[in-house]
Amino acid sequence: MSTITSRSTNPVDYQNLPQPIVVMAKSFSDGFSIPPHQHERVQLLYAINGVMRLRTKRDAWVVPPDGAAYIPAGISHSVSMHGAVDMRTLYIDPLAIRTRPQKLSVMTVPGLLKELILALGEEPVAYGPDSRGSLIAKLIEQEIDRAQALSLHVPLPRDIRLQKVCAELLADPSDRRTLDGWSAVCGASARTLARLFERDLGMSFIQWRQRVRFQSALESLSQGVPVSVVAKLHGYRSPSAFTAAFGKAMGQAPSKVVAQTES
Structure with a gap:
C-alpha cells in the first residue's frame, strides 16, 4: 500500500491508502469538465461552493449546494462545474460503508457532515488508527449512512x-x-x-x-x-x-x- 503525507490533488494517490476514508481538496473554475473516469474506491463528491453536474451512460445528475454525489467504486462518470467549485472529495474503502446501497445517488449534506468533512481535511492524510482523524472518519461513516437521498437525476x-x-x-x-x-x-x-x-x-x-x-x-x-x-x-x-x-x-x-x- 502507498502512503502519502501531503494532500495531493491527484485522485490516484488516494485509492490504495490504509486509511478507510481520506479527503482530497481541489478547486475548479466555472465551466471546467472532468472527462469520464472511475475510481477503485467509493467517492463522495461535495462542493463547498458551486454546483456540479454528473453524467453516466444512463443518467444525468445535478449536485446542489449542501448536497453530495455518492459514487460507488468502478462507476464511470464525468463531472462539469457550474460556477467556481471548491471541491472536497472523500475516497472511501467500500468496506467502510457497508449499509449504503451500492448505486449512484445525490444525498443531503447536513451541517454536521459538512463540518466533519472539513475537519478531516485538516488532519494528516496518513492518520493513525487511534487518532483524531480516525474518530472523525468513523463519524463520517455514520453520517453518510443517515443522509437522505435526493431525487435529482435525469435518466437518459x-x-x-x-x-x-x-x-x-x-x-x-x-x-x-x-x-x-x-x-x-x-x-x-x-x-x-x-x-x-x-x-x-x-x-x-x-x-x-x-x-x-x-x-x-x-x-x-x-x-x-x-x-x-x-x-x-x-x-x-x-x-x-x-x-x-x-x-x-x-x-x-x-x-x-x-x-x-x-x-
Whole structure:
C-alpha cells in the first residue's frame, strides 16, 4: 500500500491508502469538465461552493449546494462545474460503508457532515488508527449512512429516436415543443414517443422535461440569477408558477437555494 503525507490533488494517490476514508481538496473554475473516469474506491463528491453536474451512460445528475454525489467504486462518470467549485472529495474503502446501497445517488449534506468533512481535511492524510482523524472518519461513516437521498437525476434513453429529443431538451430546457412537435425531429409519432418515454425512462415526457428544467434552474439559482429570470428561461409563464412547481419537485423553495448560495 502507498502512503502519502501531503494532500495531493491527484485522485490516484488516494485509492490504495490504509486509511478507510481520506479527503482530497481541489478547486475548479466555472465551466471546467472532468472527462469520464472511475475510481477503485467509493467517492463522495461535495462542493463547498458551486454546483456540479454528473453524467453516466444512463443518467444525468445535478449536485446542489449542501448536497453530495455518492459514487460507488468502478462507476464511470464525468463531472462539469457550474460556477467556481471548491471541491472536497472523500475516497472511501467500500468496506467502510457497508449499509449504503451500492448505486449512484445525490444525498443531503447536513451541517454536521459538512463540518466533519472539513475537519478531516485538516488532519494528516496518513492518520493513525487511534487518532483524531480516525474518530472523525468513523463519524463520517455514520453520517453518510443517515443522509437522505435526493431525487435529482435525469435518466437518459437508449432508443436513438429519444436520444435526439433528449439531447435538444438538455441543451435548451425552455423549449416548449410538445410531442407532436418533436415527432418531426426524430421520425416517430407522438404516440410512439410517449410510449418510449414510459418504457425507456420510466416517466412521461412532461415529467422528464420538468426534471431537466429543474436541474438547469438549480444551476442558475446557485449562480445568483433572480427567480423571475430563471422562471422565464425555463419555460414558466410566472415566477409563482415556477416556485410552486420547483418546491413540490425539489422539496425546497427557490429562495432556500439562493440563501444556501449566499451563506
